[in-house]
Amino acid sequence: MGTQEQSPLDVEALRADFPILEREVADGVPLVYFDNAATTQTPTRVVDAITEYYYEYNSNVHRGIHQLSQEASIAYEEAHDRIAEFVGASGEREEIVFTKNTTEAFNLVAYAWGLNELGEGDTVVLTEMEHHASLVTWQQIAKKTGATVEYVPITEDGTLDMNAAGDLIDDDTAMVSVVHASNVLGTVNPVSELADMAHEQDALIFVDGAQAVPNRPVDVEAIDADFYAFSGHKMAGPTGIGALYGKRHLLEAMDPYLYGGEMIKKVTYDDATWNDLPWKFEAGTPSISEGIAFAEAADYVDDVGLERINAHEEYVTAYAYDELSKLDGVEIYGPPKDERGGLVAFNVEGIHAHDLSSILNDYGVAVRAGDHCTQPLHDTLGVPASIRASFYLYNTREEVDTLIEGVEGAIDIFH
């Protein structure tokens, strides 16, 4: 790690892959898209994968004998293998369940594993920086099962208090559910160390990789995660598709989460048996084109190079951090610039995040303003909302200059 002197990417060439980046907003200024932690833009070849499916082999999967169904089934099933390979799951498709998004992956495990396995006396250990996707899900499953949810606190600089984690993860702990990279603080958590701590207590660990998989090489087996989830639309893929990685023996032991077509092997009026992994967890007609395009997005980011994407994000983020720090009254949340993922969440004294976002829109700058699905974390930070600028492989330092110009413009108006 460490901040980069220059970007390893040919950003100008890459920007040509994303037609949307050419558009103008707010009375004719160029779009500066800094809302990548919410969703990334989609390159032509990923959109083409969707179009090709609908124009050439649109058909339902798994069922048909006819040629289109065969082609669709093979492409959809192979997409699972590709995503498995992308995150280092050696069990291939049997360890990758396609879900709607990361949130659905959490619900799948919470219902299919948690409802059966959790009970009074069990703890589920989360962190104070969890996204609502995991926080609300475990909180509500705990209420149903009598389990207790505990939160590893964050330190002053926005990193996890690992001593506290060591105390909280004990022999009552059944599940540790932790975000890999925070969508607000930019903190990258020591998930491998946390996995060891969980396993020493015979607990499982579920890692939320929504903000990590798009911008760094991830190997679920090196982490030794039991479950790992991420979304397609945050890694240059389409919405409506995400993945749950689960260790094969765990997925095998779990009951289905949704019942219906595609997920069964044999059905009578009285009973049914379940299909093989991962189809047991993919009831009904799935998001076929999205699944195929998800694999195309994995190819795209691999071709660009995840190490290089990561280095490029550091290059842009460090600059944004430095330039924002120079402005009076700007408070940035989270760890120092050389220890964070590709985003900066901040507030400007005396200007509410929504007012600042409205003014930034005049400069063409798209940022997130709000609690970013982390209300409890914002309570901990003591602010109702923040502005978040999050970067991806196509962003430039020149675009950061436009952000800074917009923040200065807002300060001029409000002070």
Added chain:
Amino acid sequence: MSMGSDMYRQQILDHYRNPRNHGELDDPTFSHEGFNPSCGDELEFDVELADDGETVENVAFHGDGCAISQASASLLSQELPGMTLDEIDDLDRDDVLDLLGVEVTPMRIKCAVLAEKVVQDGADIYRGEKELEATSTEDDE
């Protein structure tokens, strides 16, 4: 298309920095609070009615949030004394937007109308026409 910066005219900034009728009443006839969940804006209005039980005599508000939500509360608070509860019921979104005197961009309308909705819901609850814990702008937008 209106520009975001155009919303922040002098009047709005003035009411945001120096809100009128800001605080709490000692003995309000009714109080009601509301939230704008997507933004985190919060407002609570205290209303004191005259002896006729119909006409607003005094009003105070406090809260936290963006310039649009807090300025619209301040501007509305100046209009309320002398109004009857029926007249408050008849207020609509355009009345508040007129008070603000700027074109509010679509995503910010919720911020602008929160104050009006809080006061209207408070009046309805007081008159037994509505049961509601707190007003939320998500409910009926």
